[in-house]
Amino acid sequence: MANRKASGIPQLKRLRSLSRQRVKANESSLIISGSPNSIFNYQHPSDDDKVLTTDVIMKAKDTGVLQLSEKGLVSAVPVVTFLTKQNEPERGRKVDFDDVESKKWWEEACLTTIDLSYNHITEIPSQLSVVHSLTHLNLQHNSLKALPDQLSYLHNLNELNLNHNHFKQIPMAVYSLPKLKVLSMTNNELVKVDYEIGDVVTLTFLDLSYNKIDSIPISMCQLVSLTCLNLESNLIRELPLELKFLTALEVFKAGKNLVAELPTFEFMSSIHMIDAARNQISSFPCLKMCHRLKELILSHNNIMVITAENIENLSSVSIMDLSNNNLAKLPDELGYLSSLTNLNVSSNSLVELPSTLCKLSNLKVLLVKSNPLDIRQDIINGGTNRVLQYLATKFMERQTSPPVSNTSPYSSEKNTRLPDKYTLRKRRALHLSGYSLTCVPESVLTDAEEAEVQLVDLSNNLLTDIPAEMGKLAKNLQELNLSKNTISSLSENIKPFINLWFLDLSCNRLSRLPEEFSELQHLKEVDLSFNLFTEMPSPLFNCTHIERISFENNKISKFNVKGLSQLTQLAVLNLTNNDLQQIPPEVGNLTQLIDLQLAGNGIRHPRREILETDTRTLLSWLRSRIP
DSSP, X not given: OHHHHHHHHHHHHHHHHHHHHHHHHHHHHHHHTOSGGGXXXXXOGGGGGGGOOHHHHHHHHHHSEEEOTTSOOSSSHHHHHHHHOOSSOOTTOOOOTTOTTSOOHHHHHTOOEEEOOSSOOOOOOGGGGGOTTOOEEEOOSSOOOOOOGGGGGOTTOOEEEOOSSOOSSOOGGXXXXXXXXXXXXXXXOOOOOOGGGGGOTTOSEEEOOSSOOOOOOGGGGGOTTOOEEEOOSSOOOOOOGGGGGOTTOOEEEOOSSOOSSOOOOTTOXXXXXXXXXXXXXXXXXXXXXXXXXXXXXXXXXXXXXXXXXXXXXXXXXXXXXXXXXXXXXXXXXGGGOTTOOEEEOOSSOOSOOOGGGGGOTTOOEEEOOSSOOSSOHHHHHTOHHHHXXXXXXXXXHHHHSOOOOTTXXXXXXXXXXXXXXXXXXXXOEEEOTXXXXXXXXXXXXXHHHHTTOSEEEOOSSOOSSOOXXXXXXXXXXXXXXXXXXXXXXXXXXXXXXXTOSXXXXXXXXXXXXXXXXXXXXXXXXXXXXXXXXXXXXXXXXXXXXXXXXXXXXXXXXXXOHHHHXXXXXXXXXXXXXXXXXXXXXXXXXXXXXXXXXXXXXOOOBSOHHHHTSOHHHHHHHHHTTOO
16 A cells, blocks of 8 residues: 555655646747737636645645736636635546635635636625635726625725726726725726715725726725826816815826816825826916926817916926917926926927927927927927027027117017127027018128128018018028918018028918019928918919928818929828818828828818828829729
8 A cells, every 4th residue: 555655655746846847838829929918718617626736726725816817717616616626636637616614724825816817707705705814906907897795894894906898887896995995997888987986095006097988086085095097098078177086095096078167286296197198178277286296288178368377386287288279378487397307298289399398307298399489490390409599599689689769660668689790700690580570670691791791580470572682692692481470472572592402481461472472493391381372372383492381271272283293303292271162182292201280171172091191101092983
């Protein structure tokens, strides 16, 4: 008998070794499969117990973690088996689930975690409620619709993960868990949050994102220990004003909802992050006490105004995203938020940037595109450092230039300054932006002519045409900015400027261009955005070296394909926010185009999904439709 036992020991060891090798082989095959669905190997419920190998059980005894993730389970039978076995199991042994007198050895093992994630389980057995030592229960990525009420007896449960299931409401058992700190239910089918949520006062983390919730109960404001609240991607229209009493909150996410107004954050002194992007918010939230706020995301809303008071306490903010709003102006005080590293104000209605932004020594990313800015496009395209250099120049000009007397032709309402000869010679640029000019002083033009200036900025004035006296600068002038004036028509005064390669006429009242415009044969970039053009002006098509044209925010209703085909170097054509209804297939022959911008039109053909492809794909599609 003794010899029989002795000879059986090596055989048992070999069987166990073989079992381990098979388990490892199975795990390897799961990883190699690549596709997330391929790891979900459906099996019959009667086979579920087979995953409860000796290795799994021994590891659970050693670590307190029962790991049954990604086993292809369709039931939680292995958990029940694990909880009712008396001794170290051998596969194939039948278990009497009615044997309630079994030794509770798992209490000695102190089982704290059960992981049943990434299976196909549809029901959780009530027997799970006897594991009073359980602190973590992971049921994410299954097919659950409910939990047994008996789970409320898990008095030590700290974390419950129900992500990616089919719950339509939060299980009632959750509201009776006295130590629950983390509840995750993202990507379910929740349509409401019960009033009882306020009873789980121990919660520190609550994730209800990507559901169908349309309202938040006021009782949620009783979760005074909450540090993270994620309500992203729901159907919420209104947030309770009482959310301001969640004073421990550090992270608040409510993006991709239908919220029109954010509650005040004035009492949330611990808040680190606020993300309310892609809503319908029209006013900047109150952030008075948010001294620790580091990240503020308010993109894709309807915010029109930001005041100095709105941002005066945001000295710790490092990331601010205000893109895709309706902002027309930014406060100078934005330049005093010394912690800013990333600032995104693209796709707004900004006509200028505060020169104080150049003082942001930590700023690494500044995004300003898709605004009607009084800044040359090549500067904007040059990136953050180029824009900051430009703003630094503007800032220094305001700080160092001597004031002008009130007899100057400049507006007396602002502390304006004449450019001196030294500055003109050094920079070879004349900056007279924003002085309410109706003409340019003769003395300034004389000095500019002697300095052979190559750039003139007359933006944001009251000019009605190119001043005739400007002709004396035409020989050397390469860049001319006349944006944001009151020009309704250009005269023959444009003719001498044959060396221009950049011309900005945006934000005026132009509806046509004179024939003399055809003389600008060196023109490479022209900005005609925010005017009154109803068609593409024909003189423009004779400027055959043009590479960039912007017709953004006009009233153009059709393409001039014949004219555009003459511009063989045209790479960028911006027709955003016009009255285009369709794109003729012949546009596909404009193969020189790299960037064709058509957003904000009422184009019915081609379809939206075609329009949203890249320019090369769109042009190819159009060519394929040419008869």
